[in-house]
Amino acid sequence: MGETVEKRYRVGGMDCASCAAKIDTAVRRIPGVEDVSVSVTAGTMTVRHDGSSDLIAIEKKVASLGYTVSQVAGRLQVDTQADHSHHDHDHSDHDHAGHNHEAHDHAAEKAPDPLEGLHGHDAPMAGPWWQSKKGRLTISSGVALVVAYIIGHLVPTIAPYAFIVAMLVGLVPIAKRAATAALSGTPFSIEMLMTIAAVGAVIIHAGEEAATVVFLFLVGELLEGVAAGKARASIQSLTTLVPKRAFLEEGGTTREVPAESLSVGAIILVRPGDRIAADGAILSGESAIDEAPVTGESTPVRKGEGDAVFAGTVNGDAALRIKVTAAAADNTIARVVRLVEEAQESKAPTERFIDRFSRYYTPGVVVVAALVAILPPLLMGAAWDEWIYKGLAILLIGCPCALVISTPAAIAASLSSGARRGLLLKGGAVLETLGKVTAVALDKTGTLTEGKPQVTDVIAFGRDEADVLKYAAALETGSSHPLALAILARATAAGITLPAVTGAKALGGKGITGTVEGQPLFFGSPKAAAEQVPLSSDQTARITALNDDGKTVSVLIVGDTLAGAIAMRDEPRDDAKSGLEALTVAGIKTVMLTGDNHRAAEAIGKELGIQVRAELMPEDKQRIVNELKRGGSIVAKVGDGINDAPALATADVGIAMGGGTDVALETADAAILHGRVSDVAAMIALSKRTMRNIVENITIALGLKAVFLVTTIAGITGLWPAILADTGATVLVTINALRLLKPMT
């Protein structure tokens, strides 16, 4: 067996959700194909095959079922390193977290693919509906119907034939699709039901109605397509926020170039009031930037030199010079769109259940229809025509469209609505689990706090203060621990020249060691230090007092004596307190997990009103998540992947904060791009809202069918209300799902 290959396609024309099942079944039968996933809402398909499959055969098969298909280059990446660009401080390759710098660099190495995800090559959505194949067919069918009515009026004797011709105009293409679907493994497609119903109606001399029903069916499909297209457009429209052109500064002059041609490192000028054309960092200028399109935050943010900006955001009052940090295909918006599209292919448990259910539903209805048509005339001598007619109407009720679209439509709208404010979810399953979360464990550093500690005190025990700072900073040179960055910044500010360090080694959760000027050094937590050198009660008291102010203290050992200590404080995020409150109000238990010292952590915990578990090693964090799970909680873990990647992976839902590190995003199920603690509660609320929407949708779909099943048997409604029941329900369900696109209040 060859190597497994994945190919992605855009599939146009999937209006009815049962389309997905049809394509899935057909493509799966092609030799070599191992797995297929189709998303109606995203209009995409991913095919996994063993390399031996005939790719042309796959495309031909999909085309023969009546859809447009085009291959998308490359596999979409489910990571969002794009976010690195807006961290002024990025501690992703924490040495003590045990992963190296290489992991961090692969974003730059990955060749950007300008075609990928950016252009909505969704052919059917390109023009107005009447220019599409389906649109033209619907119009022809309608015109033929009107002509048949007129002829029928003028020459009543040939009316039946006129209606048969009118019906065939619409029915022939439908019947063809029915035949292809049947041959590719879906015998009871809606097209088949429609064909049987129409032909049957003609046989029992209801040609006029047959022609009307075919026309209504086509209108319904068109409406479904419009509604589904709207959901799709909502996420794709994000890409249109990025301007097509940019002003490139090169060789002392400025010229206008296509935004797509900008490479990393290029310098662009953004005029006041313009949309920014690329993700970048401000080189010069200061301005208020409206980030609403990307973060959902309506108040403009003041940004100046060194700050990161996103493509698609609007520059305020001043001109900016920006250094591009991501190619067009890799900018935040492009990545978000890709992630959302891909997420739609990963199905929620409810969706999978509905899919399975609908596979029985349609054949079940066919059986009921047959019984209704046959039994009353046979057993009770009722009129054949009347009951066959009823049977045919019931056939039309067998279309599972509304039911099948009920879940993915809501999930698609919800994923897209979340993405628009920086809440990324990797799929329907995550969305579903999130709504059930009962406990949230949050990391301290970089999650509840800004992750930008400042040195507050430098204390000399054995050496003078300048030496303490010098040695500590020298040790931290290669480290990207938030504490290291704080110390290096302080040393730089003090103008200290750093001696060289050899053999520097991070000790996860403890500190760092190395040799400077021939002396072995350790710099790290007092607890770890105490294992090497005893601390006097005086020294301990000094440290404890600092801890009680919420400061983290690391101590320096030079040789085998205590040299000094450095205290740092990392401020809680602005919305940490209110964000945690929102979780409590929603009845969710919260706990802070940290590697930091007990007292320091308690001090911050008290400020924020959250229960604290401190002095934890990475495996302790994982153990606590497991304990919570065993205690019956559905646990979400929020962190940045530094020290907590195992805990993120263990939790029912792992949420990467602030985009997080590569590690966090590989193990996380969801990401909060904009570092707001309140977004955790918002994400859970979005999930709950979505699940409610799904229940409403299923009720609408099944409810309408039930009503029409009864009225059909009772003889109150006939063929065309039956077809309207399905298309009507599909449209209703889609509109209801689209409500999720509106931002929450």
Ligand SMILES: Nc1ncnc2c1ncn2[C@@H]1O[C@H](COP(=O)(O)OP(=O)(O)OP(=O)(O)O)[C@@H](O)[C@H]1O
């Ligand atoms: N590079 C380092 N420099 C100085 N101290 C360190 C370093 N690494 C770890 N420490 C010490 O070990 C303690 C635990 O570190 P760890 O990295 O596990 O937690 P953290 O990242 O500070 O907090 P959190 O668990 O909330 O993310 C720190 O509070 C600090 O005292």
Ligand SMILES: [Zn+2]
């Ligand atoms: Zn349908």
